[in-house]
Amino acid sequence: MIQFTDISKSFDGRMVLEDVSGTFKPGDTNLIIGGSGTGKSVLLKCLIGLVKPDHGNVLYNDRDFWNSDEDTRKQIRREMGVLFQGGALFxxxxxxxxxxxxxxxxxxxxxxxxxxxxxxxxxxxxxxxxxxxxxxxxxxxxxxxxxxxxxxxxxPKYLFCDEPNSGLDPLTSIKIDELIKEITDEYHITTVVITHDMNSVLEIGEKVMFLYKGHKVWEGDNTTITQSKVTELNEFIFANKLLRDMSRQ
Incomplete structure (x- = not known):
């Protein structure tokens, strides 16, 4: 399980994340969604140790990542698997x-x-x-x-996927989503997926966190997201639907 509390991060005086908290449980596909520049990739980097938050805690099965010694951080990193955007193959x-x-x-x-x-x-x-x-x-x-x-x-105990469907056609995207879900279920991994793809949300979003301008403004799952009363989230959903409709024309 991954627990993070009050994660905040700014760059050059500009706040990118402010007091974002959440819990991701093993065996679930946990999605972080939002438009470009909403802070979701920065949050991912804070979770996996690429960027240190200005304040806040990240716990991996009750081990405090940022307030542990280097040996503990190395051990936690060995328990992570990361799929970078674009694959990042050699x-x-x-x-x-x-x-x-x-x-x-x-x-x-x-x-x-x-x-x-x-x-x-x-x-x-x-x-x-x-x-x-x-x-x-x-x-x-x-x-x-x-x-x-x-x-x-x-x-790995923890699997992180950064925009796994970026640049893929719809059919291939569905196959990637299915594969991530199957692996999560099969190995009972704590999986965290960064995406802006509503198809992924509706297919595999067992837990969904929506970020807007560096804040968590909604949290739920794929069965309740379309019933949200949050204006920013509804606009995000509508924009995704519009893009999907245009791509089919």
Missing amino acids: DSKTVAQNVRFPLEMLTNMSESEKDDRVNFCLSRVGLEQAAGRMPSEISGGMKKRVGIARAIVMN
Whole structure:
């Protein structure tokens, strides 16, 4: 479980997040949504340790990330899997080598154990036949699946996905959403997804947090979000629907 309290962050005197709190439970797909510039990516970076908040706490199963010693923070980081926007694959490495990279850096596994783990993760995302291919030889959707395989190769307790559907067509986006949901359920991971895609919200949003101008202004799930009385959220939903309708024309 991830608990964060009163997270605030400013850059050059401009407040980006202000007193944002929440709880993300294992086995749920937890979505953070909002328009561009609302602070959702900064919140993600505060949670995974890339940006230190000005104040506030982040707890991983009651371990205070920012107020712990470096060894504890390293241990928590080893329990994280991160799917970065765009996949962030190494262009000079094969698909299998990209997935294998965390094992090489962070474990003492034998070569055969690494091979077995990489093969298992590629099989789990349906890419066992692409192991020897280069990132330039596969599609955008396949790159996202490679990114997911790399994110789960260390058996993480916490999975973070930054705009996993960015740049993908609607059908591929649905498949990525389904894969994230299946992995979350199967391994009982605490999954956090940053997105602006309402299709993802309605499909896998078991818990949804809506940010607006650095504040949390609504929290609920995909069964109640369309019943919200929050003006900013309703405008966000309407804008998403309008974009989807235009893309189908």
